[in-house]
Amino acid sequence: MQSSTPAKPILFGIAFLCIALLGVALYLQQIEHMLPCPLCVMQRYAFIGIALSCLISAGNSGTTRRISIALGLASALAGIGVASYHLYVLANPAMSCGIDPLETTVNKVFLAQWLPVLLKADGFCDTPYPPILGLSIPAWAMIWFVVIAITLFTLLLQRQRQGIFGKHR
Numbered sequence: 001m002q003s004s005t006p007a008k009p010i011l012f013g014i015a016f017l018c019i020a021l022l023g024v025a026l027y028l029q030q031i032e033h034m035l036p037c038p039l040c041v042m043q044r045y046a047f048i049g050i051a052l053s054c055l056i057s058a059g060n061s062g063t064t065r066r067i068s069i070a071l072g073l074a075s076a077l078a079g080i081g082v083a084s085y086h087l088y089v090l091a092n093p094a095m096s097c098g099i100d101p102l103e104t105t106v107n108k109v110f111l112a113q114w115l116p117v118l119l120k121a122d123g124f125c126d127t128p129y130p131p132i133l134g135l136s137i138p139a140w141a142m143i144w145f146v147v148i149a150i151t152l153f154t155l156l157l158q159r160q161r162q163g164i165f166g167k168h169r
Contacts, residue, residue, distance in 0.1 A: 007065070007155055011058035014072070014148055018051035021144060026118060028137070035123030038106040039086040043141050044119060045111075046079030050148055069156045076149035083145055086138035089125045 025044060028034045036044070053072030057065045103121045106112060112119040132140060 007158070008058050010151065010155065011054040011069075014151060015051045015054040015058070017144070017148070018047040018054070021047055021141075022051075022118065030117075034129050034137075035127075036121055037086075037123040037125040037127070038102045038121040039082055039089070039125050039138070040123070041106050041112070041119055041121045042082045043079055043086070043138070043145075046075045046082065046145065049075030050079070050152075054152075066156065069152050073149060073152040073156060076145050076152060079145040080142060080149060083138045083142035086125060087136070087142065090128075090136060090138065093126050 022044060025036070025040070029036055050072045053068045053075060057068030057072065060068065106119075106121045109119070112121075129137060135143075
């Protein structure tokens with residue numbers, strides 16, 4: 001018997017979605033020449049955290065799965081916070097987070113030195129890039145973070161069903 005919601009395919013789907021969104025970010029950066037700002041890079045870290053947590057969770061069960069889902073949820077909530085602030089910066093052009101301590105800090109993280117193509121901040125947060133289907137890039141990120149957070153929260157609240165012969169996966 002299966003539980004009411006198959007968690008593994010959902011977790012793999014979320015991980016694939018996050019990796020695909022990182023691919024879109026690379027496309028926008030490399031092909032469309034939209035330089036990522038420090039807040040963009042922090043959102044990329046959140047997507048990486050979600051993807052890794054979901055892959056670990058999909059490969060495990062029980063307490064390890066729940067802890068991994070909770071870590072993925074924490075990454076999604078952090079992404080919501082960063083995307084919210086990024087949208088605030090875009091709505092208030094007088095604010096900027098360009099060349100400042102945040103950029104220096106983000107670029108000194110060891111992963112930024114290992115994967116500079118993906119995780120090095122070179123742009124300004126208040127650069128008005130053209131919208132994609134009517135929404136800014138941080139708005140799209142916010143939507144995906146909220147969808148992922150709701151999905152992971154739902155998975156976290158699920159209980160394992162127990163039948164006559166023990167727990168079902």
